[in-house]
Amino acid sequence: MKSRWAKIAAVAALIIIGVVGFIALFTQGKGIAFADVVRPFITARTATFKITVSMEGMPSQTFECMFMEPGHMRQTIMGGVMISDTQQGKIMTLVPALKKAIIVERENMPEENENQSGANMFFNIRRRIQEAQETEDESVEFLGEQEIDGQIAIGYHVPESGAGLTVWADAESLLPIRIELSMGAMLGRKATAFISDIAFDVELDESLFSLEVPEGYTIQTMRMDLSKLGEEDLIESFRLWADASDGRLPPDLSILKVMEELMNVVKEKTATYLRGRVSKIFPRDGKLVVRGADTLSGGQVEIAAEMVVLAPALLPATGVRELAQTLRIGYDQHGFLSEAHPKLRPVETNTAGVFLAGACHSPKDIPESVAQASAAASKALGIVSHDRLTREPTIGVVNELTCNGCFECESVCPYGAVERKELRDRKGTLTAVLAGINEGLCQGCGACAVTCRSKSIEVQGFRDDQMFAEINAITP
Numbered sequence: 001m002k003s004r005w006a007k008i009a010a011v012a013a014l015i016i017i018g019v020v021g022f023i024a025l026f027t028q029g030k031g032i033a034f035a036d037v038v039r040p041f042i043t044a045r046t047a048t049f050k051i052t053v054s055m056e057g058m059p060s061q062t063f064e065c066m067f068m069e070p071g072h073m074r075q076t077i078m079g080g081v082m083i084s085d086t087q088q089g090k091i092m093t094l095v096p097a098l099k100k101a102i103i104v105e106r107e108n109m110p111e112e113n114e115n116q117s118g119a120n121m122f123f124n125i126r127r128r129i130q131e132a133q134e135t136e137d138e139s140v141e142f143l144g145e146q147e148i149d150g151q152i153a154i155g156y157h158v159p160e161s162g163a164g165l166t167v168w169a170d171a172e173s174l175l176p177i178r179i180e181l182s183m184g185a186m187l188g189r190k191a192t193a194f195i196s197d198i199a200f201d202v203e204l205d206e207s208l209f210s211l212e213v214p215e216g217y218t219i220q221t222m223r224m225d226l227s228k229l230g231e232e233d234l235i236e237s238f239r240l241w242a243d244a245s246d247g248r249l250p251p252d253l254s255i256l257k258v259m260e261e262l263m264n265v266v267k268e269k270t271a272t273y274l275r276g277r278v279s280k281i282f283p284r285d286g287k288l289v290v291r292g293a294d295t296l297s298g299g300q301v302e303i304a305a306e307m308v309v310l311a312p313a314l315l316p317a318t319g320v321r322e323l324a325q326t327l328r329i330g331y332d333q334h335g336f337l338s339e340a341h342p343k344l345r346p347v348e349t350n351t352a353g354v355f356l357a358g359a360c361h362s363p364k365d366i367p368e369s370v371a372q373a374s375a376a377a378s379k380a381l382g383i384v385s386h387d388r389l390t391r392e393p394t395i396g397v398v399n400e401l402t403c404n405g406c407f408e409c410e411s412v413c414p415y416g417a418v419e420r421k422e423l424r425d426r427k428g429t430l431t432a433v434l435a436g437i438n439e440g441l442c443q444g445c446g447a448c449a450v451t452c453r454s455k456s457i458e459v460q461g462f463r464d465d466q467m468f469a470e471i472n473a474i475t476p
């Protein structure tokens with residue numbers, strides 16, 4: 001496998017194989033009349049049909065398919081074309097938008113799978129129908145007549161556990177016109193598919209199934225050794241996927257999620273992004289024309305769009321900087337408040353007891369704001385639910401004998417923990433103003449300790465002699 005996109009395509013092919021196998025799993029059944037109706041699937045030399053797959057939460061996808069003996073298949077898939085030859089064990093995917101051809105050569109196909117190539121949907125349907133004919137099953141139900149796509153059709157239903165297969169055939173010719181596949185609640189979501197526009201033994205040009213790469217296409221070839229797919233291959237697939245998707249992996253390994261994520265990655269990789277300045281949007285010939293300047297190339301741009309989505313900027317509230325300075329919490333150059341640590345303390349601020357939630361932190365949607373608010377409320381409860389608060393002992397301590405009251409430490413403390421402490425003699429006369437540390441606010445960061453020129457501050461547990469002892473112990 002030479003290219004990561006070729007490898008990603010291999011993963012996609014495996015997924016499609018899985019989907020096809022999944023669909024085919026539910027196409028068993030038996031009945032004498034049923035066998036008559038589905039006979040063309042067994043005897044046809046060529047066929048064309050469409051398959052429409054609908055999964056809850058995803059838009060329906062319709063694939064146009066062509067089949068030709070002895071094992072050729074051509075399918076349109078997401079703007080590309082996939083041509084397979086079961087006998088050669090070869091699959092070629094053409095992506096016209098990228099002028100790219102991805103060729104997958106499969107080796108060492110397990111014997112039991114040799115005649116049921118996942119890339120050949122027609123073979124899968126044929127095999128399942130053959131199995132249905134071989135099985136004496138009285139459960140095939142005659143559904144009677146119904147109008148399907150303007151034709152009077154007779155139907156047969158093969159019930160299955162959690163799913164089923166329904167074949168509708170023209171009442172006169174007995175040719176199948178629609179096959180419905182119910183997949184029940186598999187993968188946690190309702191999934192259905194139907195095959196329509198079925199035509200058998202139509203004239204098809206052999207060139208439609210040619211595995212010759214069109215001129216001008218770049219070629220990426222990969223070989224899949226199906227006898228050796230295992231844990232290492234899975235890990236390698238994830239690594240390649242992460243490389244291609246900038247580290248974004250599917251949230252789980254269900255076919256649905258993997259397909260969703262694959263579509264997102266493909267969309268991102270084939271989308272065109274322009275950094276521009278729009279000057280005008282106006283309707284023309286039923287479209288919205290966006291006119292503006294490409295600020296990188298300096299040229300004019302005009303795009304006739306189906307839809308224009310405006311994304312106005314979200315700005316922080318007026319006065320947020322003053323609020324942040326009063327509370328001594330950080331904010332970025334745009335004025336959004338900063339968390340103490342993006343990963344370890346995402347809702348906390350530098351000031352103990354002040355938490356962030358919502359769009360004051362950064363532009364975000366309602367679910368994200370609610371999740372952050374829940375976390376912030378939980379943190380606040382952790383404080384107010386106790387009569388007494390305990391804290392880490394590693395806080396700064398001032399040596400009043402050496403402190404000269406320069407207050408450099410005060411200016412660097414991010415938590416506002418350094419206070420001015422007045423020293424008075426017995427008569428109450430002010431003798432000095434020195435640094436003092438509020439133990440409740442100090443977070444033990446040590447910024448004051450490294451700033452103090454007279455070394456008058458040390459963080460407990462991290463005195464200079466302790467740190468030097470540690471360094472000396474680990475260095476030769």
Ligand code: SF4
Nearest residue numbers: 403404406407409452
């Ligand atoms: S920087 Fe050092 S000397 Fe200056 S006020 Fe702070 S503790 Fe005292």
Ligand code: SF4
Nearest residue numbers: 413442443445446448
């Ligand atoms: S250790 Fe950090 S938090 Fe504590 S007083 Fe010094 S600078 Fe402030």
